[in-house]
Amino acid sequence: MICFLQAEAGKNEYFDIEDIGSHPRVRQKHVLMSSAIISQVEIKVFKADFISKVATASKKDKEWTVRKKELDRLENEEKKFPKNWMSRNGLLYYRNRLYISNDEGLQTIIAKGCDDSQVPVAGHFGQDKAVEIVTRGFYWKGLTVWINDYMRSCDECQHNKSLRHARY
Numbered sequence: 001m002i003c004f005l006q007a008e009a010g011k012n013e014y015f016d017i018e019d020i021g022s023h024p025r026v027r028q029k030h031v032l033m034s035s036a037i038i039s040q041v042e043i044k045v046f047k048a049d050f051i052s053k054v055a056t057a058s059k060k061d062k063e064w065t066v067r068k069k070e071l072d073r074l075e076n077e078e079k080k081f082p083k084n085w086m087s088r089n090g091l092l093y094y095r096n097r098l099y100i101s102n103d104e105g106l107q108t109i110i111a112k113g114c115d116d117s118q119v120p121v122a123g124h125f126g127q128d129k130a131v132e133i134v135t136r137g138f139y140w141k142g143l144t145v146w147i148n149d150y151m152r153s154c155d156e157c158q159h160n161k162s163l164r165h166a167r168y
Contacts, residue, residue, distance in 0.1 A: 053106060054098065055090060061101030063141075068092060100140040110138055111150045127151045 058064045071087045074080070081087075084095045092099035100106055111134065131147045140146070 050109070051091070053109070054100065057103035057106045058091070058101040061103065064092065064099070064101040067099075094139045097135065097137055097139040100138050102140065107140065107146060108150070110134060111147060 058068070067085075068087065071081060071085060071092065075087065086093045086096075100110065111130070127148045130151055131144050134147055135143065
């Protein structure tokens with residue numbers, strides 16, 4: 001993935017592998033880039049079974065359902081969505097992050113995926129890094145507090161964290 005990051009975020013451009021041979025902007029030999037930064041970006045692609053879990057859990061959450069109905073109503077009336085909210089393929093997004101309903105099991109799957117998947121490479125990163133990783137693709141109310149509680153309950157994190165006191 002190629003990304004041209006501009007000073008104004010609304011002018012950012014994203015190109016996938018398919019675009020490299022066909023899109024005129026990417027085919028140019030020389031591109032004038034005064035205030036742009038070239039960066040490779042990893043696109044998050046969610047597995048179908050995960051998306052179905054999110055959809056199923058969302059329909060059971062009253063707050064999610066109310067928000068979805070409101071966004072659907074605005075869409076039907078061709079009115080503008082509230083700032084930072086969007087609805088796509090039956091799912092809600094807040095600030096381009098998948099909005100997760102208040103479902104403990106689903107939140108645990110996400111936390112385990114972001115925290116435990118790092119074990120073979122570099123161990124658990126701790127609360128701040130876990131929050132940063134999770135918030136790249138997901139949002140739910142109280143996310144930071146929830147992740148911090150999860151990390152405090154993680155046995156491996158508790159055994160491997162640095163001491164926070166003077167030597168004995």
